[in-house]
Amino acid sequence: MNVILHEAVRQELEQRVESGNYKSGTMLPSTAALAREFGVSAITIKRVLRDLQTSGVLRSVAGLGTFVRERRRFVRNLDFSLNSLDDANRLGIPARVEPISISREYILDPQLAEFAAAPKDKPMICIRKAIIAQAEKIMHDTTYVSIDLDDETIDEFSRRLVMEVLAERGLEFTSSRIMIDAAPGPPEVCQVFSLPRGYPVLRRLYKLTTASEDQFVAGMAQSPFDRLACTTEIDLAHRADACLRQR
Amino acid sequence: MNVILHEAVRQELEQRVESGNYKSGTMLPSTAALAREFGVSAITIKRVLRDLQTSGVLRSVAGLGTFVRERRRFVRNLDFSLNSLDDANRLGIPARVEPISISREYILDPQLAEFAAAPKDKPMICIRKAIIAQAEKIMHDTTYVSIDLDDETIDEFSRRLVMEVLAERGLEFTSSRIMIDAAPGPPEVCQVFSLPRGYPVLRRLYKLTTASEDQFVAGMAQSPFDRLACTTEIDLAHRADACLRQR
DNA sequence: GAGTGGTCTAGACCACCCT
DNA sequence: GGGTGGTCTAGACCACTCC
Numbered sequence: 001m002n003v004i005l006h007e008a009v010r011q012e013l014e015q016r017v018e019s020g021n022y023k024s025g026t027m028l029p030s031t032a033a034l035a036r037e038f039g040v041s042a043i044t045i046k047r048v049l050r051d052l053q054t055s056g057v058l059r060s061v062a063g064l065g066t067f068v069r070e071r072r073r074f075v076r077n078l079d080f081s082l083n084s085l086d087d088a089n090r091l092g093i094p095a096r097v098e099p100i101s102i103s104r105e106y107i108l109d110p111q112l113a114e115f116a117a118a119p120k121d122k123p124m125i126c127i128r129k130a131i132i133a134q135a136e137k138i139m140h141d142t143t144y145v146s147i148d149l150d151d152e153t154i155d156e157f158s159r160r161l162v163m164e165v166l167a168e169r170g171l172e173f174t175s176s177r178i179m180i181d182a183a184p185g186p187p188e189v190c191q192v193f194s195l196p197r198g199y200p201v202l203r204r205l206y207k208l209t210t211a212s213e214d215q216f217v218a219g220m221a222q223s224p225f226d227r228l229a230c231t232t233e234i235d236l237a238h239r240a241d242a243c244l245r246q247r
Numbered sequence: 248m249n250v251i252l253h254e255a256v257r258q259e260l261e262q263r264v265e266s267g268n269y270k271s272g273t274m275l276p277s278t279a280a281l282a283r284e285f286g287v288s289a290i291t292i293k294r295v296l297r298d299l300q301t302s303g304v305l306r307s308v309a310g311l312g313t314f315v316r317e318r319r320r321f322v323r324n325l326d327f328s329l330n331s332l333d334d335a336n337r338l339g340i341p342a343r344v345e346p347i348s349i350s351r352e353y354i355l356d357p358q359l360a361e362f363a364a365a366p367k368d369k370p371m372i373c374i375r376k377a378i379i380a381q382a383e384k385i386m387h388d389t390t391y392v393s394i395d396l397d398d399e400t401i402d403e404f405s406r407r408l409v410m411e412v413l414a415e416r417g418l419e420f421t422s423s424r425i426m427i428d429a430a431p432g433p434p435e436v437c438q439v440f441s442l443p444r445g446y447p448v449l450r451r452l453y454k455l456t457t458a459s460e461d462q463f464v465a466g467m468a469q470s471p472f473d474r475l476a477c478t479t480e481i482d483l484a485h486r487a488d489a490c491l492r493q494r
Numbered sequence: 495g496a497g498t499g500g501t502c503t504a505g506a507c508c509a510c511c512c513t
Numbered sequence: 514g515g516g517t518g519g520t521c522t523a524g525a526c527c528a529c530t531c532c
Contacts, residue, residue, distance in 0.1 A: 005502070030517065041503050046518080054301065055431040055445045062518045063510030075426070078481065173483045179322070181476035182429035182449040184302040198302045200447035200472075202429040208483075225447075229428035232479065234325065236420045236455075252521070277498065288522050293499080309499045310529030 009038050009048045017057055017068050027065040028058070053196045056226050071226050074138055078178065078232040085160060093133050099158035100128040100140075100192065107144055109220060115179050116207045116218035119146055124216065127157045130192055138227045140189045143219035147171075162217070163208070172211055179205040180230060189222050200225040256285055256295045264304055264315050274312040275305070300443045303473050318473050321385055325425065325479040332407060340380050346405035347375040347387075347439065354391055356467060362426050363454045363465035366393055371463065374404045377439055385474045387436045390466035394418075409464070410455070419458055426452040427477060436469050447472040 016022045028034070031049065035042040049066055052058040059069040074093075088095035104123040107113040118124065124146040131139040143162045149169075156165045163173065184198040193199075201222045208217040263269045275281070278296065282289040296313055299305040306316040321340075335342035351370040354360040365371065371393040378386040390409045396416075403412045410420065431445040440446075448469045455464040 004500090032517090043504085044502065047501095049518085051445065060518060061511085063512085063516080065511095065517060078479065175483050176481045177478070178481060179476055179478045180427055180449075182447045182472035184447050184472070198298065198447075200429045200431050200445075202427075225429035225431070229426055231424070231426045232325065234423045234425060236422050251519090279498090290523085291521065294520095296499085307499060308530085310497080310531085312498060312530095 005040055006044050006048050006051070009034075009040060009044065010051060012038075013048060013052060014057060022068050024068050025070050027067050030065065050196070054198055056199070056224075069226070072134075072136060073226055073229060074133060075229050075231055078230050085164070088133065094135075095131065095133045097158075097160060098130040098132060098137075100130060102127050102154060102157060107218075111181075112205050112218070112220050115205045116144070116216075118144065118218065119216055122146075125149070125154060125157075127162055128188075129158070136227070137193055138223055140192050140222045141219060142221075143217065146214075146216035162219075166217065171215065173208050173217075174211065175209045177207045177209070181205075182225070183222075185222070185224070193224050193227075195224060202228055202230070204230070252287055253291050253295050253298070256281075256287065256291065257298060259285075260295060260299060261304060269315050271315050272317050274314050277312065297443070301445055303446070303471070316473070319381075319383060320473055320476060321380060322476050322478055325477050332411070335380065341382075342378065342380045344405075344407060345377040345379060345384075347377060349374050349401060349404060354465075358428075359389075359452050359465070359467050362452045363391070363463075365391065365465065366461075366463055369393075372396070372401060372404075374409055375435075376405070383474070384440055385470055387439050387469045388466060389468075390464065393461075393463035409466075413464065418462065420455050420464075421458065422456045424454045424456070428452075429472070430469075432469070432471070440471050440474075442471060449475055449477070451477070 013022075013028075022028055028049075029037070031042050031045045034045045038045070049058060049060060053060060056069055056071075058066050060066045085095050085097065103126050105126045106120070106123055107116065107118050124144040127141075127143045127145070129141055130137050131141060143157075145162065145166075147166075153165060153169060167173070181203050183201050183203050185193075185195055185201040187197060189195075189201060190197050190199055202225055204221045206219055206221070210217070260269075260275075269275055275296075276284070278289050278292045281292045285292070296305060296307060300307060303316055303318075305313050307313040332342050332344065350373050352373045353367070353370055354363065354365050371391040374388075374390045374392070376388050377384050378388060390404075392409065392413075394413075400412060400416060414420070428450050430448050430450050432440075432442055432448040434444060436442075436448060437444050437446055449472055451468045453466055453468070457464070
């Protein structure tokens with residue numbers, strides 16, 4: 001037993017969720033009831049519940065209650081790129097896009113800006129959207145495009161995947177450089193997923209290469225940690241030398 | 248300006264860190280001083296400071312003060328596997344291993360257990376260690392090995408990388424299946440890195456394949472989100488079909 | 495001993511949801 | 514109206530670090 005009160009309560013609640021005592025999706029007793037049960041103050045309970053929200057165990061709705069968060073995670077193979085929503089649907093996973101915004105701006109995220117080495121001479125087309133699979137939001141995507149396009153094409157971005165639309169317009173993508181990291185969810189993303197600030201998020205920064213040097217397509221896909229994971233395979237028999245560098 | 252007090256204070260403090268007003272590594276004013284400055288209660292300030300710790304912006308040491316967290320991140324290319332500490336040293340990055348524990352146990356983490364499909368007939372050798380690069384802990388690794396080995400070999404695990412030791416003993420690894428995801432840092436990991444619970448962590452689950460079916464080597468590497476990122480490249484010209492599946 | 499952050503408490507008000 | 518979580522406050526005690 002831990003000496004720290006909120007830690008002890010936390011472990012007990014986590015255990016109840018894990019053991020199925022509190023079942024997935026169901027409502028927990030109210031903070032007042034828990035405070036009585038554990039013999040601690042209501043504010044200590046509130047702190048624990050808040051901590052368990054940022055760990056993805058619980059989910060609270062003001063005025064409604066606190067619930068056990070449902071886990072449903074998708075796994076995406078990095079080697080195969082998902083290029084169209086039709087592909088997903090063909091695989092039996094109903095997927096669609098929910099547009100958030102289309103605007104002209106520069107890359108805000110400093111990590112993405114450095115990774116993609118974006119042109120700084122003029123603002124790019126910035127498409128933000130949420131990707132939904134099986135009625136569940138699983139991804140928040142921000143794509144930056146610096147190519148002259150007609151309004152009709154830009155309009156199409158809000159209904160389908162950017163790569164899909166551009167490929168139809170004749171753009172040939174040769175390769176994609178990817179950086180995968182984790183991060184505390186930024187405000188925009190947490191809002192879309194109804195998550196508390198700082199919720200761990202899996203990010204995939206990507207920079208596409210086309211035949212032409214001046215066609216710039218890059219972006220960042222962000223998913224709550226319990227909604228998406230990535231897989232890949234490495235051939236060790238013909239491996240190259242080590243590669244670890246700073247920054 | 249936001250109506251929520253702690254959110255407004257948070258944004259102001261974040262801005263001061265970003266603008267360099269509070270410089271990296273330096274100490275912030277005390278909670279009492281900040282409470283006076285913002286005209287809010289001390290407990291509100293404490294909440295904000297705690298939130299900014301889980302977002303990786305600040306770092307507090309009880310009895311010492313609150314500091315701006317220094318960011319130093321390594322980037323690891325997935326296609327090239329880092330097989331020995333000598334490799335890293337040759338690249339000009341002084342790296343070493345700090346053993347945490349060697350024991351015999353079953354895989355605890357449910358996600359890793361499912362991913363690796365571990366044999367359940369007997370407990371495996373479990374090696375836990377921290378990997379340090381440039382005097383900074385950047386990785387927490389847990390490796391499970393189910394191979395009969397002499398004590399001398401097992402002893403060697405605490406000084407060098409598991410793959411390195413096994414390769415010298417004649418094991419030939421053909422490929423590595425990898426799953427990358429994010430997660431709130433578990434207690435063991437947060438303790439090693441002196442991080443608050445729930446700090447976003449980048450995880451890499453790996454399962455190695457050897458010539459023999461019954462040689463089981465798998466594990467999980469976890470890094471604080473601001474210490475490590477992974478890169479890779481995808482060939483889009485010869486891409487296979489889409490691959491997105493649930494769980 | 496003085497200063498720091500970490501923990502815990504009691505009590506209050508608000509916005510929200512459901513009936 | 515009665516229940517819920519979210520916010521904010523004042524005040525207290527402790528463990529820790531540094532001088």
